[in-house]
Amino acid sequence: MSIRIGNSCVNCQKISEGHYCSAHQVQVNDHYTCDSFEMQVALKNDPNCETCSRFNEKSCANPQKAAPGMLCSHWAPLHAEA
Template identity: 30%
Template sequence: MDITLANCCGNCGHHVKGQLCNVHEIITAETQACHAYEFRAVLSRESDCLKCAKFQTEHCAHPLKAGDGMLCTVYYPRISA
């Protein structure tokens, strides 16, 4: 079974201004989902390499540059239980 981040409107590049889908031209909620989903890469100071599940693994896109404070659009959050 593959586990992925939520493919919902809140993470979609088509979700404009937090409420309107520019593909379907309707108001949507952040928790809705559809097959037109397109990942929206967002950088955040809270999403640096040290908090990324891919850091120091073979899945890291930038293993020679990854480090404290680096921000990346392929960031994958660590799951904390």
Template identity: 35%
Template sequence: MEIKLAECCGNCEHHVNGQLCSVQEIVTSENQVCNAYEFRAVLHRDSDCLKCSKFQTDNCAHPKKASEGMLCTVWNPRVAS
């Protein structure tokens, strides 16, 4: 079984203050879904370059600085296949 991040309002950067969608301009719940979904990157201590899917690729925003322990705003989780 593959586990994926749910593309719902609770994980979307358009879901403001946990209740309002800034795109649809309506009150939403964390479990609703729409086509305007955009992943909300949330940084924490364990979200460093070594766990980023962009690390050591052409998509890395900071290839010369990227290293263990560094955090940035374009961090994407590394998905196990």
């Protein structure tokens, strides 16, 4: 099964910082989607210990070395929804 980014408002270039849709002039959240969706040019991609769900947890593969800014092959996104 592949994982894809859907037409979620959080990935649309028409959304402002306050989760306001400039196309429809309404407040939205990351569960909204529409046919006017236009993908942002660049998504936030900051894989490091601070953004890893395993940081400071028992499941961390490198608990003695883990630090903000570090990246390892066991990185898992902090906020992921299926």
